Amino acid sequence: MSIGVTLAAARNAAGMTVAQLSGRTRIRETVIYAIERDDFSLCGGDFYARGHVRNIAKTVGLDPDAVVHQFDEEHGGVPLPVRAAAVFQAESQIKLRERRSPNWSTAMAIALAIVAVFGVTRVMSRPGENLATGAELKNPPAPKPSATLRASTHPNAARPASDLVTLRVKANKPSWVEVSDDKGKAMFRGTMRAGDSSTWKTRKHMKVTIGNAGGVDLEVNGKHLGVPGKPGELVRKSFGPEEPGSR
Structure with missing residues (x-):
């Protein structure tokens, strides 16, 4: 009886389907079907085929060593071990290039050529330009005072106007x-x-609402504005720092 027939009969005797056997052995169903037909081409070689056969035989209740021995008998025996030295032996020897001493003659010739080119360049340069350059470096012109600096130090320079708004209300x-x-x-x-007087100060802008415009007297930024409206009149005023007038 062939290996495939033996494994299929043992699976059926164990009451397992191919799907159940695949789940237990982690072997694909197509590979199991092929092995039961004595087709080991899907295993990827005799090494993996022996492993699948051993795994299936053990799962279905057969002696895995006996079944693997039968597989070896039918497929040319146990594969010979491979020596590690044969695997890692280099096919060709690696040749290392000999280390050569530096060529000092060539290096000296290159250095002399660089010095000669530098000397010719210095000789061909214009002496007048070099002297002028040296004079400029030794006696650099003094920087002229900027217009901004003169303006800021001038005694009559304009000062920024204050943005303070002052309001005085007398009732x-x-x-x-x-x-x-x-x-x-x-x-x-x-x-x-009646008789109360208060002063408020703020930046940029001030608003005032008066419920009895005829009953108060206003003074803005030091300038007297007087009564802003009629008795009982509701008046709203807005004042800024630029002028004491209302807006």
Whole structure:
């Protein structure tokens, strides 16, 4: 009985399908079908075929050594061991190039040629240009003062104007007042009683809302503006640092 027939009969006796045998042995089903037909071409060589045969025989309950021995008898015996020396023996000897001493004569000739070229270049250069260059390096011209520096050190140089806004409110009659800065943040919000006087300062911009415009007196950036409106009138004013007038 051939190996393929023996393995197939043992599988059937064990009640296993080819798919179940493939799952246990990790051998593809197509390879198992081929082995059971005594076709070992899908195994990849006798070495792998022996391994598959041993694995299948052990899984289906046969003596793996006996089945592998039968495989060796049918396929030319046990493969001869290969000596490691034969595997790693070089086919050809590697020739190392001999190390030669440096050619000092050639190196000296190249150095002399470089020196000669450098000397000819120096001789052919213009003496006038070299002297002028040396004079410029020894006595470099003093830098001229820039217009920006002269302007900044001039005693009459203009100074930046202040961006401060100053508002003074004096209440002659009870009035509701709200004062806010350029970002809209309230600096004061409330009722000023008759005789009250307050001053606020902020940068860039100031807004004021007056509930009784005829009951207060305004002064912006040191300039008196007087009453901003009529009694009981709601007035909104905006002031900047450039001028004391309202907007």
